[in-house]
Amino acid sequence: MYELTHNQAQTIVNKMMNDIPFNINIMDKTGVIIGSGNKERIGTLHHGAVAAIKQRKIIEIRRDEEFVKKGINLPIELNEEIIGVVGISGEVVKTRPFANLVKSAVILLIEQSVSLKKENLERNLKQEFFNLITDPETTYTNELIDQAMAYGIRINNPSQIVYVGFPYTIDKQNINHFPSFKISNQAYCFVVQEANKIELLQEQIEYQFPEASISISKMNDKISEGFLQAKSAMRVLKGVFPHEKVISYSRCEFIADMAELQRKDLKTEMLYHFLDKNEELIKTLQVYLSCNLNANETATRLIIHRNTLNYRLNRIFKITGKDPKNILELVELIFILINRVK
Numbered sequence: 544m545y546e547l548t549h550n551q552a553q554t555i556v557n558k559m560m561n562d563i564p565f566n567i568n569i570m571d572k573t574g575v576i577i578g579s580g581n582k583e584r585i586g587t588l589h590h591g592a593v594a595a596i597k598q599r600k601i602i603e604i605r606r607d608e609e610f611v612k613k614g615i616n617l618p619i620e621l622n623e624e625i626i627g628v629v630g631i632s633g634e635v636v637k638t639r640p641f642a643n644l645v646k647s648a649v650i651l652l653i654e655q656s657v658s659l660k661k662e663n664l665e666r667n668l669k670q671e672f673f674n675l676i677t678d679p680e681t682t683y684t685n686e687l688i689d690q691a692m693a694y695g696i697r698i699n700n701p702s703q704i705v706y707v708g709f710p711y712t713i714d715k716q717n718i719n720h721f722p723s724f725k726i727s728n729q730a731y732c733f734v735v736q737e738a739n740k741i742e743l744l745q746e747q748i749e750y751q752f753p754e755a756s757i758s759i760s761k762m763n764d765k766i767s768e769g770f771l772q773a774k775s776a777m778r779v780l781k782g783v784f785p786h787e788k789v790i791s792y793s794r795c796e797f798i799a800d801m802a803e804l805q806r807k808d809l810k811t812e813m814l815y816h817f818l819d820k821n822e823e824l825i826k827t828l829q830v831y832l833s834c835n836l837n838a839n840e841t842a843t844r845l846i847i848h849r850n851t852l853n854y855r856l857n858r859i860f861k862i863t864g865k866d867p868k869n870i871l872e873l874v875e876l877i878f879i880l881i882n883r884v885k
Contacts, residue, residue: 545657547571547627552578555652563641566632569649572596572625591616592628599625601642603635614638617646621653669694673724677770695722696734703741704760704769705733706777707748718747732770738762745789756780757789775799782881783832802881817862818879827855828876831867
């Protein structure tokens with residue numbers, strides 16, 4: 544049986560008393576007041592509510608008594624079970640017109656709360672499942688296989704992961720033809736088990752969310768492997784090619800894997816913290832890379848003089864100790880750009 548809580552009951556009372564010119568009490572299934580406009584009555588037994596619960600009907604009290612005040616008390620039913628009572632204090636003839644309105648509103652608010660609680664539970668279960676299948680140490684048990692089927696995933700079949708990042712908070716995406724999981728307020732993960740469906744999904748994402756960034760893994764036997772690939776590729780996309788919207792792991796496999804190995808390197812971490820303080824230099828380096836180290840094209844893209852570009856590249860060298868014009872040191876700068884992305 545569903546049980547009303549004090550916080551829930553008091554919230555409902557506060558909402559209802561903004562529109563009803565009488566004191567409202569909400570009692571639990573034993574008749575104890577758990578929400579009231581008169582805080583002193585909370586925790587006391589309401590005899591009118593007890594009668595309403597026992598008799599399963601509306602109880603009207605026409606005069607104040609020792610343990611109860613005049614008013615009307617209506618049983619609250621949910622799934623044919625009485626879960627509590629709502630009472631309106633005052634002259635019965637005056638409170639009666641509000642009775643069914645208040646009862647209906649209370650039941651609606653309770654049903655909304657039940658629905659939200661169920662939705663949160665389902666969301667948590669889905670998140671726990673996602674954490675399991677993206678953990679490389681997870682063994683595919685029969686229970687996990689059955690759970691995956693409930694989310695439309697044949698967990699023993701190969702799959703590709705599509706990682707989608709948004710530049711803004713998104714509560715829910717509306718692409719329903721593919722199993723999806725919320726990674727954060729600004730990222731979703733899709734599981735695709737038919738290779739010919741990747742383009743379809745990409746088109747839908749680009750159409751509905753033109754500002755989204757997309758990374759695509761290879762086809763893998765384990766979802767955890769694909770998730771790591773897609774996540775690594777996304778970091779390359781945001782770190783090195785922020786002006787682009789789509790990247791596949793196969794395009795940047797080597798640099799993505801090497802960047803992962805560099806993530807916990809203290810020296811690299813210190814260098815990207817130095818560079819983090821200057822967005823202008825970061826953008827300059829990103830455009831320089833996207834122009835394949837062509838200085839004239841880079842200066843044109845940035846709308847700056849060639850001498851200004853050289854000044855900025857020298858500044859990067861001075862701050863990091865890595866020369867963008869030296870190919871080996873440039874590789875280290877690429878790692879710095881990638882590892883800035885969390």
